[in-house]
Amino acid sequence: xxxxxxxxxxxxxxxxxxxxxxxxxxxxxxxxxxxxxxxxxxxxxxxxxxxxxxxxxxxxxxxxxxxxxxxxxxxxxxxxxxxxxxxxxxxxxxxxxxxxxxxxxxxxxxxxxxxxxxxxxxxxxxxxxxxxxxxxxxxxxxxxxxxxxxxxxxxxxxxxxxxxxx
Amino acid sequence: xxxxxxxxxxxxxxxxxxxxxxxxxxxxxxxxxxxxxxxxxxxxxxxxxxxxxxxxxxxxxxxxxxxxxxxxxxxxxxxxxxxxxxxxxxxxxxxxxxxxxxxxxxxxxxxxxxxxxxxxxxxxxxxxxxxxxxxxxxxxxxxxxxxxxxx
Amino acid sequence: xxxxxxxxxxxxxxxxxxxxxxxxxxxxxxxxxxxxxxxxxxxxxxxxxxxxxxxxxxxxxxxxxxxxxxxxxxxxxxxxxxxxxxxxxxxxxxxxxxxxxxxxxxxxxxxxxxxxxxxxxxxxxxxxxxxxxxxxxxxxxxxxxxxxxxxxxxxxxxxxxxxxxxxxxxxxxxxxxxxxxxxxxxxxxxxxxxxxxxxxxxxxxxxxxxxxxxxxxxxxxxxxxxxxxxxxxxxxxxxxxxxxxxxxxxxxxxxxxxxxxxxxxxxxxxxxxxxxxxxxxxxxxxxxxxxxxxxxxxxxxxxxxxxxxxxxxxxxxxxxxxxxxxxxxxxxxxxxxxxxxxxxxxxxxxxxxxxxxxxxxxxxxxxxxx
Numbered sequence: 001x002x003x004x005x006x007x008x009x010x011x012x013x014x015x016x017x018x019x020x021x022x023x024x025x026x027x028x029x030x031x032x033x034x035x036x037x038x039x040x041x042x043x044x045x046x047x048x049x050x051x052x053x054x055x056x057x058x059x060x061x062x063x064x065x066x067x068x069x070x071x072x073x074x075x076x077x078x079x080x081x082x083x084x085x086x087x088x089x090x091x092x093x094x095x096x097x098x099x100x101x102x103x104x105x106x107x108x109x110x111x112x113x114x115x116x117x118x119x120x121x122x123x124x125x126x127x128x129x130x131x132x133x134x135x136x137x138x139x140x141x142x143x144x145x146x147x148x149x150x151x152x153x154x155x156x157x158x159x160x161x162x163x164x165x166x
Numbered sequence: 167x168x169x170x171x172x173x174x175x176x177x178x179x180x181x182x183x184x185x186x187x188x189x190x191x192x193x194x195x196x197x198x199x200x201x202x203x204x205x206x207x208x209x210x211x212x213x214x215x216x217x218x219x220x221x222x223x224x225x226x227x228x229x230x231x232x233x234x235x236x237x238x239x240x241x242x243x244x245x246x247x248x249x250x251x252x253x254x255x256x257x258x259x260x261x262x263x264x265x266x267x268x269x270x271x272x273x274x275x276x277x278x279x280x281x282x283x284x285x286x287x288x289x290x291x292x293x294x295x296x297x298x299x300x301x302x303x304x305x306x307x308x309x310x311x312x313x314x315x316x317x
Numbered sequence: 318x319x320x321x322x323x324x325x326x327x328x329x330x331x332x333x334x335x336x337x338x339x340x341x342x343x344x345x346x347x348x349x350x351x352x353x354x355x356x357x358x359x360x361x362x363x364x365x366x367x368x369x370x371x372x373x374x375x376x377x378x379x380x381x382x383x384x385x386x387x388x389x390x391x392x393x394x395x396x397x398x399x400x401x402x403x404x405x406x407x408x409x410x411x412x413x414x415x416x417x418x419x420x421x422x423x424x425x426x427x428x429x430x431x432x433x434x435x436x437x438x439x440x441x442x443x444x445x446x447x448x449x450x451x452x453x454x455x456x457x458x459x460x461x462x463x464x465x466x467x468x469x470x471x472x473x474x475x476x477x478x479x480x481x482x483x484x485x486x487x488x489x490x491x492x493x494x495x496x497x498x499x500x501x502x503x504x505x506x507x508x509x510x511x512x513x514x515x516x517x518x519x520x521x522x523x524x525x526x527x528x529x530x531x532x533x534x535x536x537x538x539x540x541x542x543x544x545x546x547x548x549x550x551x552x553x554x555x556x557x558x559x560x561x562x563x564x565x566x567x568x569x570x571x572x573x574x575x576x577x578x579x580x581x582x583x584x585x586x587x588x589x590x591x592x593x594x595x596x597x598x599x600x601x602x603x604x605x606x607x608x609x610x611x612x613x614x615x616x617x618x619x620x621x622x623x624x625x626x627x628x629x630x631x632x633x634x635x636x637x638x639x640x641x642x643x644x645x646x647x648x649x650x651x652x653x654x655x656x657x658x659x660x661x662x663x664x665x666x667x668x669x670x671x672x673x674x675x676x677x678x679x680x681x682x683x684x685x686x687x
Contacts, residue, residue: 031337035364035683036389036471038341039433043469046452061337076686078298079342079363082334108382109366113374115305116297116367135389135470191405193621218535220623221649225636236621236632236649240532240541240548245621270534273657281369296362296686305370306645 017153023067023093024149027056030066032086034073037100037135041072044138056145063089068148069125070141074102074109075118087125095152097129097144098122104130168215168244169195175211179204187247196246202233202261205250209264209271212237217246219264222274224252224282226308231259231284252284263289281306327355330668334363340437341682345659345675347668354671357663359656364686372646377403377477377613380643385471387648388684390430393423394626395648396475401556402622402633403477406615414602415479416558421595422462422474424588425492428499429458430627431581438578438676439510442519447510454502461491477613478606489596496589506582520575524662524674527572534661535654538629539580540678544572550625562594574677581679614641628652628679648687652680 012019029051033041044051051057060066063086075083087096098121101107106119121127128151129144169186176184176198187194200208209219220236231252238245252259263286265272275286276295283304286292294301303310333344342363348356368387372380384399385392397419404411411419432455436448459469465488466474474480510516526536526544541548549566551559567583569576617639623632629651636645655678663671 032335034342035366036386039389039470042433042437043452043456046456047449048453048456059337061335063335073683074364074366076342076363076365078365079334082363086335108386109371111371111374113310113370114367115303115310115370116365137469192619193402193405193623213532216532218532220535220630221632221634221647223634223647225645234634234647236634238623240546243554245623247621268533268535269661270654270657273653294362296365298362305367306373310370 020153024152025055027054027068027095027145027148028058028060028066029056029068029070030063030086030090031059031061032069032071032083034071034075034079035102037072037102040135040138041070041099041141044141049138049142051142051145054142054145054149063087064091066090067094069094069096070099071096071103071121071125071127072099074107075121075124076116077118080118080124083121084124095128095148096121096125097131097141097148098127099131099133099141099144100136101132101134103127104132107134168239168242171215172196172212172217172244172246175215176208179207179211181208187245189245193245194247195244198246198248200248200250202250202252205233205235205248206262206264206267208248209235209267212246213267215239216241217244219268219270219274220245222264222271222278224278224284224306226282226306228308230254231282233261233278233284235264259284260287261285262287265289280304283307326350332668332671334360337441340676340680342686343656343675343680343682345671347671349668352667354663354666354668357660357671359659361656361682361685364683366683366687368648368687369646372643374642376641377615377643380646381476382471382473385468385473386683387687388626388628388631388650388652388681389471390433390681391423391426391627392470392472393419393426393474394624394631396472397423397557398622398624398626398631398633400475400477401624402620402635403613403615405620405622406618406635406637407477407610407613408616409478409606409609411479411557411606412603413558413600414483415604415606417595417599418480418484418604419475420558420562421484421492421592422465422472422480424591424595425458425462426472427627428585428588429455429462431585432458434581434627434679435506435510435578438679439516441672441676442516444510444513444516447506450502450505450509454499457495457498461488461495464488464491476605476609478609479604481605483604484599489599492592492596496593499585499589503582503586511579511582517575519669519673520573520578520677522571522573523666523670524574524677525572526658526662530658530661534658536629536658537651538625538627538655538679539577539584540629540651540655542566542580543569543574543577543677545570550623550630554623556622556624558595559591561598562591564590564594574673577677577679612641614639623649626651628681628684629655648684650684650687652678652682652685656680656685 183199344360384395436451632649634647
């Protein structure tokens with residue numbers, strides 16, 4: 001195992017793996033819909049697509065109680081300070097999923113004379129998973145949650161105990 | 167007919183033009199040209215006939231601005247457009263507000279100020295509406311340049 | 318942020334821009350006297366993406382996808398308004414079958430928008446069950462729209478001169494089945510929500526809007542029709558294929574929040590009637606006008622086209638100077654006028670009532686901010 005910056009100082013071995021498994025399977029998202037992608041995020045939490053079966057269905061309005069920020073929509077320059085503030089208010093460990101083309105790179109609103117938006121959430125906060133689409137289907141949002149779970153637990157799905165790089 | 171009542175009401179205000187619009191081509195029944203200073207009186211006349219303010223916007227014609235007011239009525243179909251030409255001045259163009267007649271115009275005038283820089287005299291709260299409060303540009307002006315680094 | 322006022326006993330409370338009940342990024346700065354609101358000032362612009370500036374930097378076809386993003390819940394009405402405005406400038410006529418298809422899809426979209434509204438509104442008021450029912454109905458509807466348009470939410474389906482793809486048999490049978498299913502679900506909504514005593518207590522007598530206020534603020538849509546004024550562009554200025562259909566405009570009588578809710582429920586039923594009649598009367602023929610130029614250079618002039626979206630009157634004002642790109646496009650959105658009445662209606666209400674009133678106005682913030 002190589003040491004990376006940002007690793008915890010104390011390694012707890014199996015306990016840490018158990019904690020990661022618990023964190024991955026009970027992500028509490030922050031309700032942070034900015035624009036159109038918010039509706040697909042809501043649909044992903046509803047009866048047909050049901051994020052709750054992955055443990056991620058408890059949307060919290062307050063950042064203090066959330067550990068996953070789903071940036072769904074375009075970040076305007078007026079809203080950017082609020083996004084950063086909300087990210088800083090979330091307690092660690094925390095993750096960010098950028099939903100939709102606007103949160104990845106500005107999306108359809110990114111053109112030469114654009115004055116109003118921040119072209120991409122990763123310019124202001126660190127992003128873990130990117131979901132392309134305009135808007136992405138709820139199935140894509142579920143796929144992103146599963147990818148994030150892999151990233152947190154560093155293991156493949158279905159408990160095959162393969163090591164997942166990155 | 168609402169159109170005739172409007173024409174009568176507007177005739178007394180000494181406006182530059184009050185004429186029938188070509189509905190099939192433009193969507194207007196009545197086209198009016200007025201000076202910006204006459205707008206409060208025009209707005210009062212429209213309100214007295216029961217019309218509501220649909221939209222208030224501006225167009226930057228490079229040498230001047232045109233303020234465009236759209237009116238309509240709930241009871242009878244009669245779309246009225248009022249064009250008011252505004253000269254560009256070195257210290258910023260100004261026009262009187264109609265928000266004392268139509269409170270709904272409050273936000274429309276703030277938006278025009280935000281996007282064009284046109285000030286409305288007598289407006290109770292002329293602050294920026296859409297852009298951040300500390301922005302120093304007006305984006306819909308025709309000479310608003312490209313911002314590098316946003317590509 | 319809570320500050321104590323020095324002269325008076327009011328304090329400032331900030332609602333939003335990140336808040337579950339503001340339907341997007343809306344911020345309302347409240348001055349409170351205890352539990353009662355003395356002043357409510359909405360602060361908008363957190364979703365400003367520069368649509369009107371983009372319009373001047375794009376040609377007419379390139380601007381078409383933007384219309385789906387302005388109001389993403391009833392995107393097809395915005396598609397329709399923009400396409401009709403440009404068709405007026407170009408002098409194009411859409412063939413009859415194209416008009417019927419536009420109406421069918423737009424009315425289905427209106428139903429899906431109202432379903433989202435019911436779900437989200439009742440979630441604001443604290444009820445979790447109706448949103449599950451509403452979104453389930455909406456998923457069935459989106460399956461139908463997805464088949465034809467290819468999108469679930471931000472449609473960009475209409476083209477200048479008609480529609481690009483025709484309906485197929487499976488869509489028509491699926492829509493008929495959906496109409497039957499939704500009609501039976503209305504009974505569920507009635508017993509779950511409309512007759513629910515908690516809902517009635519929270520919404521009856523709250524947020525009254527008078528006719529005079531409606532005229533002075535330029536309200537349109539169900540927000541206006543709840544106050545008893547029967548103004549609907551589909552009836553007062555019929556466009557597209559609407560003159561061929563027989564439907565009613567539901568109105569309320571008191572102008573409170575409950576009336577606005579009821580108007581939307583009844584509007585869904587009327588939309589189902591329109592779709593049924595359209596499917597029965599669907600004519601054969603082409604779906605696109607012939608001889609639509611590839612490089613669109615509309616004639617110089619201006620045009621204003623209004624259509625009825627789920628929130629009210631959407632007006633598309635285009636100034637053309639004969640170029641490939643529009644000179645100015647102004648999007649007159651219904652939520653802009655509808656939200657501007659909030660400072661007046663919210664005075665002397667409780668915060669819980671403010672949430673009920675704000676939800677009943679049915680705003681979509683990206684359309685206000687454009």
